[in-house]
Amino acid sequence: MEKTFTHIxxxxxxxxxxxxxxxxxxxxxxxxxxxxxxxxxxxxxEGTVEKGNVLATARVAAVLAVKRTPDTIPMCHQIPITGIDVDFEIGKEAISAVVEVRTVGKTGVEMEALAGVSAALLTVWDMVKSAEKDESGNYPHTAIRNIRVLEKVKG
Structure with a gap:
């Protein structure tokens, strides 16, 4: 039986x-x-965030995270990334990020897509943290949520 998991x-x-x-x-x-x-x-x-264009910066962060996934997740294989798309939807109380990753290789790219989403959302937080802080320096309403794989396709 073929083992498809990392074992210890x-x-x-x-x-x-x-x-x-x-x-x-x-x-x-x-x-x-x-x-x-x-x-x-x-x-x-409005594009008035002090640190600059939030979504453009978050898009670059997502691409970098996808490309560097094996550097941060120890058991991920280095794979040839053939395409990355990063999209955002701005809602009333949240911003959604969607990252699609493509490859032609021997293993899937869901970890790369998840890493891209995580980096994009963390970058948004970093860029707006001064606006999100309360008087004590905390973030009572800011939250990253629902990071998930939407789709995984092989072949």
Whole structure:
């Protein structure tokens, strides 16, 4: 039986050997949301956030995170990324990010898509944190939520 998971023997983690698998077209889409105040969302829409263009910066962060996923998630294989799309939807109380990643390779790209969404949302938070802080320096209403794989396609 083919093992499709990383296993630990004698306290050692081992990366799954995918050398026998064929290269196949693969695609994954992941999404997540960041909850923000209406004032902050207004500043993002108007382009008046002090640190600059929030969504453009978050898009670049998502692309970088996709490309660097094996550097931050130890058992992820380095794979050839053939395409990345990053989209945002601005709602009344949240911004949604969707990242699609494509490859032709031996393993899926869902971890890369999830890493892209996470980095995009964290970048949004970083860029608007001064607007989101309360008087004590905390973030009582800001939240990242619902990070998930929307779709994984092989072949």
């Amino acid at each position: 023997e004698d306290g050692r983690a081992r990366m799954v050997d995918i050398s026998g698998k064929a290269d196949v077209s693969r695609r994954a889409r992941a999404a997540g949301d960041i909850v923000l105040s209406e004032d902050t969302i207004g500043k993002i829409r």
